[in-house]
Amino acid sequence: xxQVKQNSPSLSVQEGRISILNCDYTNSMFDYFLWYKKYxxxxxxxxxxxxxxxxxxxxxxxxxFLNKSAKHLSLHIVPSQPGDSAVYFCAASDSNSGxxxxxxKGTSLLVTP
Amino acid sequence: xxxxxxxxxYKIIEKKQPVAFWCNPISGHNTLYWxxxxxxxxxxxxxxxxxxxxxxxxxxxxxxxxAERLKGVDSTLxIQPAELGDSAVYLCASSFGRAEQFFGPGTRLTVL
Numbered sequence: 001x002x003q004v005k006q007n008s009p010s011l012s013v014q015e016g017r018i019s020i021l022n023c024d025y026t027n028s029m030f031d032y033f034l035w036y037k038k039y040x041x042x043x044x045x046x047x048x049x050x051x052x053x054x055x056x057x058x059x060x061x062x063x064x065f066l067n068k069s070a071k072h073l074s075l076h077i078v079p080s081q082p083g084d085s086a087v088y089f090c091a092a093s094d095s096n097s098g099x100x101x102x103x104x105k106g107t108s109l110l111v112t113p
Numbered sequence: 114x115x116x117x118x119x120x121x122x123y124k125i126i127e128k129k130q131p132v133a134f135w136c137n138p139i140s141g142h143n144t145l146y147w148x149x150x151x152x153x154x155x156x157x158x159x160x161x162x163x164x165x166x167x168x169x170x171x172x173x174x175x176x177x178x179x180a181e182r183l184k185g186v187d188s189t190l191x192i193q194p195a196e197l198g199d200s201a202v203y204l205c206a207s208s209f210g211r212a213e214q215f216f217g218p219g220t221r222l223t224v225l
Contacts (some may be wrong), residue, residue, distance in 0.1 A: 042218055104153050
């Protein structure tokens, strides 16, 4: 049973515009959420995270928003750059499971010049 | 600081053969994870170690998969015998007391 869902398999955005990647989850016990970025033939790279006590976390061009009531989070990339083209995975965990990560299937982002 | 190291990067074997993957976590990271990633899917946890203790192996198919983490540092994941459906990328990750896990490059296994 997929507890973390990324319903958009792919997204194409022009360079300089905003990229918005979405993620939904079903387990209300999740209290920590992360975004990972993955290039081909490499392992996932940690990008940004947010605790359930917050609703926003920002790091440079990357901002993650959490809406607990809707069980929804999103990653905003502003401005988007061609080097951002990769697969983005949303992941969630809860402290009771020792922070084992539950991943979505990923969204492939293409930033075009 | 060196990242998580995995070897080999690629492995091709015939079905029913054994195979082993090795992982060296980031220095000082007490928690080590093995994940399985199938094509078009996100990583799925196989086993989690806290130091040398396997604290969550509920998703590890124990009839053919085994893992060990001697001395609480390096870890080895073994499959014996391998089946066609085991073809996937095997990822190792480590962390220290936090949810941010750092992943290695993975081992791509092809079973023929």
